[in-house]
Amino acid sequence: MIRTSGLRKGSATVALVALMFLFCAGIVSLKLAVERIPRKKIPGASIIYIPSGKYLKFATFGYSSLIADLVYIWAIQYYTTYTIVDRFQNLEHIFSIIAELDPRYTDPYEIGALIAVTEAKDLGLAYKIMDLGLAKNPDQWIFPFEAGHFAQRAGDFETARKYYEKTKNIPGAPDIARRLYAAAGFNVSDLKESWETWLEVYNTAADERTKKIAGKHLYQVKSAADINLLKEAVRRFRERYRRLPAGLDELVGFGIVSALPRDLDGKDYIYNAKTGEITPPSIWWKR
Amino acid sequence: MTMVLEVDNLAKAFTPGFIPKKREILKGISFSVAAGEIFGYLGPNGAGKTTTLKCILGLIFPDRGKIEIFGHPHLSMKGREQLGYLPENPYFYDYLTGAEFLDFYARLFGLKKRDKEDKIAGLLRLVGMEKACDLQLRKFSRGMLQRIGLAQALINDPTLLFLDEPLGGLDPLGRKELRDIIVRLKQEGKTIFLCSHILQDIEMICDRVAIIVGGRVISQGSLRDLISEKVLYTEITLSGIDPALLADLGEPVSTHDDRILLKVFQEDNIGNLMALVHEKKGKIHSLIPRTETLEDIFVEMVKQG
């Protein structure tokens, strides 16, 4: 008698445990299925709907710089999620929120401007962000310096000149700002010049941060130069063989180029055989 | 005779919750306690015993009336140095051990280190809690809490001791031990104010009592004066007699087999009954005269009040 009731109790436990595993498996497979469904937004995107950074500040109860950090980190993930095609709509809004919460946090100004210039292709916004950064942090020469750099790359030498003038007037600015101010008068804008500019900044950098920024720009310039080279090589290949190369090593194999250039970190460039597009392996401003 | 505690026309009303209606708990209490006596304070539930006690101890502020302890106003520090208090259903910091607990109170009174240790050891011995001195209070039984509570009340060697239902929840052995301790404390010259429901114990140890009903003291005086020695009735247990014959001699209470228990009210009838039993060759098993007890008086007074 006792043995059978014990058996019943035992089988009840086994049944419950089996049920639990079943539910567990259900949860896991559901989660995996949901993840495969493409989403328009990423979590936390409701930040976009906050009307203004000024009012968000009141809701932070003394933790505004922490919230600024968190919004910034979120923004970085957001702007590198390429599936969200309309993500640049709110670029100004989000970075102005961060600026309101912690005006002296310098990283977001730079990165915001860089995203604006290179990804959103909105030069005006980049200038705006750099101006804001300078207004809140008058001692940061790097803001007008980078703005001048953007203007120069875009061929707008008048604006570049204005920014370099601002830069050289800030105490602590590097010597090169003076020279660039002078040079902006001329139609000089090439990758070689950019490279040398940033290399000098890199070598004479007074602090770690400036060095890092210069390093980022150096990477960008090199990869732009390398990609130009590779694009030209692909074009010549296509001309000759009437098709796109299957991979970059074909360029070497067929004698178009003697060796493949590598990026500043020593990594290979990424080649899309279907479209012929070449992209750098790292997002240069994220390094 | 010096009065250690004098309460004069004490009144207190409460406003329960947000309703502005006042509820009078104490309606003018007056009594006094003399030095060296055990004073019993009795009353039914809700009469105001604990409220009176809390007024005396400064836990509640009365609306009217005067309270003096050793001739000082009851809230002055001078008066309070000589007090000891054991609350009803005591509850203490449960994370402290027995010894730590007493040590805490000793330090509150500013006892010097050496005196403190002797005192604590002595008190633990007195209440029979030596073995529990390293046990956390959370593990104490109700009786143990009662005992350590008494130890705490005695930490400053008070001359006036307030005990609220000290014998509640103790087993018969515990009650006897505690009663003995209280009597011994009286012999040491302390005055003891005792609130209790257990009338048998009050009867055994108190010198004077006050009875409070509905917020008023309806009776006050020495126990002996209160309880007359008058015999109320006599209880007789007998067997072998036809119940019909007993009808006008006494009131039957119960019948068990052949035995009958009778209440005989008139003294003459006792003699008549004995003669009857002797005549009919019956048997008397017991004969007990019942005098008035405190319980009788109490019940009577409460009914009247």
Place this chain on the structure above:
Amino acid sequence: MKIKVIALNTFKEAIRDRILYLLFFFAAVALVFSRVLAVLTVGDRVKIIKDVGLASISLFGVLMAIMIGTGLVYKEIDKKTIYTLLSKPIQRWQFLLGKFFGLVLTLFIMTLAMSLIFLVIVLLHTGRLESRMLLAILFIFIELILITAVAILFSCFSTPILSSIFSLSFYLIGHLSWGLETLIQKTRPGTSRIVLRGLSAVLPDLENFNFKTEIVHGLAIDPRFYLYSAVYGLVYTLFILTLAVLIFKKRDFV
């Protein structure tokens, strides 16, 4: 002397409270998590670690102060342990101050422990011992002292849940002082402006103790401001404690 006895006893009681260790555990987790979070940022990583660290010490410190403080007096009344205590020759204000100092001592130990973990984490990341952080933590602690007084005040007459809500509201209102400033500037001159100005003067300005942002950015602060903040904290705390003593003095313990 009597205050010291109660204070030490309160400390013993508070330090055994499990809530304390739960909150401390979360604070430690947050501090370690800051390193993980820092990896996600582009640019200055130490800023993230410092911001999360100081915010954790502040937030969990406030939670500890409120959760333990609101129970301190209430528990004694509810469990009736206060009866034997107040019938002894001890003044009610001595009892209250003893409770206050006991909790302050507990919070001091906890803040010290959290600060140590924080400094070690910063040290591991930068190789430097950033003792300037301690200045920010000192003022966080002053704020905690004030919050403790508030929690004890409410504990004198309210249940722990209500007291916690009131104390938390005090904390939140105290940090909305910027909002009040903005509101005053936007209001036209008149009675409402005067009322708002009056409110702004009396309501606690807990932002006075908030030096987190400035110290993380390495900005200079006028030393007079530090002095002013410390004194403001002290005086406001005394104000709250006096209020508590007043309320507690005439209370009936039914």
